[in-house]
Amino acid sequence: xxxxxxxxxxxxxxxxxxxxxxxxxxxxxxxxxxxxxxxxxxxxxxxxxxxxxxxxxxxxxxxxxxxxxxxxxxxxxxxxxxxxxxxxxxxxxxxxxxxxxxxxxxxxxxxxxxxxxxxxxxxxxxxxxxxxxxxxxxxxxxxxxxxxxxxxxxxxxxxxxxxxxxxxxxxxxxxxxxxxxxxxxxxxxxxxxxxxxxxxxxxxxxxxxxxxxxxxxxxxxxxxxxxxxxxxxxxxxxxxxxxxxxxxxxxxxxxxxxxxxxxxxxxxxxxxxxxxxxxxxxxxxxxxxxxxxxxxxxxxxxxxxxxxxxxxxxxxxxxxxxxxxxxxxxxxxxxxxxxxxxxxxxxxxxxxxxxxxxxxxxxxxxxxxxxxxxxxxxxxxxxxxxxxxxxxxxxxxxxxxxxxxxxxxxxxxxxxxxxxxxxxxxxxxxxxxxxxxxxxxxxxxxxxxxxxxxxxxxxxxxxxxxxxxxxxxxxxxxxxxxxxxxxxxxxxxxxxxxxxxxxxxxxxxxxxxxxxxxxxxxxxxxxxxxxxxxxxxxxxxxxxxxxxxxxxxxxxxxxxxxxxxxxxxxxxxxxxxxxxxxxxxxxxxxxxxxxxxxx
Amino acid sequence: xxxxxxxxxxxxxxxxxxxxxxxxxxxxxxxxxxxxxxxxxxxxxxxxxxxxxxxxxxxxxxxxxxxxxxxxxxxxxxxxxxxxxxxxxxxxxxxxxxxxxxxxxxxxxxxxxxxxxxxxxxxxxxxxxxxxxxxxxxxxxxxxxxxxxxxxxxxxxxxxxxxxxxxxxxxxxxxxxxxxxxxxxxxxxxxxxxxxxxxxxxxx
Numbered sequence: 009x010x011x012x013x014x015x016x017x018x019x020x021x022x023x024x025x026x027x028x029x030x031x032x033x034x035x036x037x038x039x040x041x042x043x044x045x046x047x048x049x050x051x052x053x054x055x056x057x058x059x060x061x062x063x064x065x066x067x068x069x070x071x072x073x074x075x076x077x078x079x080x081x082x083x084x085x086x087x088x089x090x091x092x093x094x095x096x097x098x099x100x101x102x103x104x105x106x107x108x109x110x111x112x113x114x115x116x117x118x119x120x121x122x123x124x125x126x127x128x129x130x131x132x133x134x135x136x137x138x139x140x141x142x143x144x145x146x147x148x149x150x151x152x153x154x155x156x157x158x159x160x161x162x163x164x165x166x167x168x169x170x171x172x173x174x175x176x177x178x179x180x181x182x183x184x185x186x187x188x189x190x191x192x193x194x195x196x197x198x199x200x201x202x203x204x205x206x207x208x209x210x211x212x213x214x215x216x217x218x219x220x221x222x223x224x225x226x227x228x229x230x231x232x233x234x235x236x237x238x239x240x241x242x243x244x245x246x247x248x249x250x251x252x253x254x255x256x257x258x259x260x261x262x263x264x265x266x267x268x269x270x271x272x273x274x275x276x277x278x279x280x281x282x283x284x285x286x287x288x289x290x291x292x293x294x295x296x297x298x299x300x301x302x303x304x305x306x307x308x309x310x311x312x313x314x315x316x317x318x319x320x321x322x323x324x325x326x327x328x329x330x331x332x333x334x335x336x337x338x339x340x341x342x343x344x345x346x347x348x349x350x351x352x353x354x355x356x357x358x359x360x361x362x363x364x365x366x367x368x369x370x371x372x373x374x375x376x377x378x379x380x381x382x383x384x385x386x387x388x389x390x391x392x393x394x395x396x397x398x399x400x401x402x403x404x405x406x407x408x409x410x411x412x413x414x415x416x417x418x419x420x421x422x423x424x425x426x427x428x429x430x431x432x433x434x435x436x437x438x439x440x441x442x443x444x445x446x447x448x449x450x451x452x453x454x455x456x457x458x459x460x461x462x463x464x465x466x467x468x469x470x471x472x473x474x475x476x477x478x479x480x481x482x483x484x485x486x487x488x489x490x491x492x493x494x495x496x497x498x499x500x501x502x503x504x505x506x507x508x509x510x511x512x513x514x515x516x517x518x519x520x521x522x523x524x525x526x527x528x529x530x531x532x533x534x535x536x537x538x539x540x541x542x543x544x545x546x547x548x549x550x551x552x553x554x555x556x557x558x559x560x561x562x563x564x565x566x567x568x569x570x571x572x573x574x575x576x577x578x579x580x581x582x583x584x585x586x587x588x589x590x591x592x593x594x595x596x597x598x599x600x601x602x603x604x605x606x607x
Numbered sequence: 608x609x610x611x612x613x614x615x616x617x618x619x620x621x622x623x624x625x626x627x628x629x630x631x632x633x634x635x636x637x638x639x640x641x642x643x644x645x646x647x648x649x650x651x652x653x654x655x656x657x658x659x660x661x662x663x664x665x666x667x668x669x670x671x672x673x674x675x676x677x678x679x680x681x682x683x684x685x686x687x688x689x690x691x692x693x694x695x696x697x698x699x700x701x702x703x704x705x706x707x708x709x710x711x712x713x714x715x716x717x718x719x720x721x722x723x724x725x726x727x728x729x730x731x732x733x734x735x736x737x738x739x740x741x742x743x744x745x746x747x748x749x750x751x752x753x754x755x756x757x758x759x760x761x762x763x764x765x766x767x768x769x770x771x772x773x774x775x776x777x778x779x780x781x782x783x784x785x786x787x788x789x790x791x792x793x794x795x796x797x798x799x800x801x802x803x804x805x806x807x808x809x810x811x
Contacts, residue, residue: 012632012633012636012642012644116647117647140643140670168647169645169670169671172645172646172647173643173644173645173646173670174629174632174643174644174645174670175642175643175644175667175670176636176641176642246669246670249668249669249670250668250669250671252668252669253668253669253673318669318671318673318674319669319671319672319673319674319676320673320674320675320676323673348686348689348690348721349686349710349712349713349717349718349719349720349721350710350712350718351619351654351655351656351686351687351710351712352655352710352711352712353620353654353655354654354655354711356654387711388715389715552714552715555711557654557711557714559714560709560714561714561716
């Protein structure tokens with residue numbers, strides 16, 4: 009049966025066919041849909057772990073216990089999980105263990121575009137790279153076989169264009185997992201990485217990767233596609249598709265396994281062509297390894313090191329390097345259409361994070377941000393995020409700035425899911441080392457940016473089961489914070505009063521701002537558009553300063569000020585009343601006024 | 608009949624480009640082509656610009672349409688149409704929904720929304736085939752302006768038949784079958800009407 013599947017759906021299908029016993033992940037674009045789709049298969053176990061390191065440990069434990077296991081994450085999630093990834097590479101497994109790294113070249117939704125094939129080399133583990141959805145499914149299944157055959161975790165490296173592209177997949181049969189499972193291993197020499205044991209394991213894993221390299225020469229997903237001898241191209245992942253598009257007649261060595269490399273195959277291929285190039289996204293990972301073999305090769309001298317490739321980029325680079333004669337049109341869209349108004353992503357209408365950033369902007373304090381929708385608090389006119397690096401960084405960065413003698417009161421802003429992910433340890437650090445950091449936990453009762461995933465605070469699991477709610481306020485108190493307050497997200501006055509009080513304190517404080525994301529199904533049912541009373545509005549523009557996409561400029565000018573009056577787009581307004589609260593002339597209706605009107 | 612088709616869909620997060628491109632890639636498959644589709648999720652959904660690539664052909668490699676090689680630019684919003692004019696190959700079809708969604712940069716007064724003449728002029732340099740459809744008005748008259756994306760798909764199906772698919776098996780029913788599989792059962796009838804209305808907007 010043939011189906012149109014995204015790469016992420018195909019990985020989920022491959023997991024099901026491979027009989028995965030335990031799957032764990034933390035949501036992160038572009039990886040999120042892998043577990044979401046896997047969880048829809050019957051009788052499977054999949055969970056949102058509280059972070060990527062936990063996800064890998066969970067998968068490792070399952071693989072030790074003899075069940076095939078997978079942990080999925082975005083590329084920067086592997087940084088969080090790196091400690092666990094590296095010990096798992098040392099110990100090996102009892103049943104197949106696959107770590108999925110979904111890289112994001114071009115940073116469509118990320119803080120960097122690191123190339124995680126490097127982690128495979130770093131950990132001495134194989135790296136498989138599918139080039140479409142069919143291979144995403146097939147290589148997922150094969151990754152488990154290789155993991156068991158070579159007693160190693162396997163890194164399955166995807167990129168955004170694989171994860172979020174759809175192409176046809178021929179579905180396979182499911183291999184039912186063995187019933188009962190094996191007894192948990194009592195094998196400390198292999199599974200207890202104290203120095204005395206680890207010293208003996210290191211040569212084992214060096215030998216293991218050499219064995220995989222020998223196998224790579226016969227691996228059927230490493231394939232030569234013979235063509236003209238003048239040009240030979242080595243490629244992997246989605247870059248292979250661009251290579252085929254731009255160089256339909258060249259000889260191609262396509263690598264389904266990008267680490268370790270099949271040296272004999274590469275030598276034979278290089279000897280069969282006049283000029284050898286590597287087309288790969290981001291790092292010269294394959295290129296440098298080929299050059300180390302002593303084989304003349306070109307790659308990043310032709311194709312860009314940064315951003316993602318596409319057929320246009322590959323063609324234009326090839327033309328510049330004299331590989332292709334045809335000049336390409338030099339006019340990009342910018343050249344043809346001139347500078348156009350940007351359309352950056354913004355906090356949605358009714359976003360419960362908006363009042364907090366409006367107040368932070370008013371208070372003019374330095375704000376250290378974190379990863380989530382609320383990072384968009386940096387966009388004007390709110391302009392109230394001043395640093396943001398990675399998951400969980402906000403609180404530690406604020407603490408460090410204070411300890412450095414920064415004279416201002418530092419604020420850290422972190423979401424509920426991000427706090428569970430990596431905010432608790434730095435908050436304990438603030439308490440332990442005593443800095444008057446004001447931490448704001450923006451609790452919108454969901455993991456928002458990645459599209460509404462459950463987390464330890466929501467009372468639901470990935471499989472839709474009820475779960476205990478980890479309450480934030482008792483948790484924060486247990487960390488040793490004495491100044492803690494929870495206020496409703498749309499209560500502008502309470503947020504302002506509490507923050508004004510907290511930035512005067514000489515001790516750590518935490519403000520928890522709670523309101524469900526306005527896009528949650530239950531919240532949508534409460535949407536009621538508000539109205540501007542044109543006779544009361546004098547065009548003071550204060551309501552424009554909350555940066556709500558639902559507040560527009562009216563055509564009507566105020567007679568005195570000659571400034572445009574405000575207008576609310578009824579199709580966008582959710583009735584959060586934040587604008588109504590800050591309007592000094594009561595020119596915006598509150599909900600009761602709207603709800604009384606006959607429909 | 609044409610052997611390969613490159614479509615670029617663009618709009619603003621929330622306008623239904625994702626559904627439209629899922630329909631389009633599966634219509635290609637139903638018509639017997641190899642087909643691929645590529646899009647980007649994540650931050651771009653928060654009211655930002657979105658685009659999606661769909662390709663049909665005998666064997667499709669790249670899921671991304673090469674810049675300047677789109678046979679069809681299907682734009683759900685006028686500013687986004689202009690932003691992506693460079694995607695279109697000379698002589699390609701531009702099908703533009705007349706909806707205007709002002710970005711915050713325009714609402715705040717920092718930048719100005721391009722006028723209709725500027726948009727038309729940019730497209731005239733590339734192609735004579737520019738077609739405007741008021742998807743919101745047509746879908747609104749049927750009871751739900753959110754079905755504008757399906758109105759546009761109806762218009763696209765008619766344009767493709769006119770230009771490149773005359774005599775193929777790919778009739779309206781084939782499109783409607785794919786659409787019906789992708790919308791909730793209670794909305795099937797509305798979407799059928801929206802699709803037909805989009806076709807009439809081109810045929811008349």
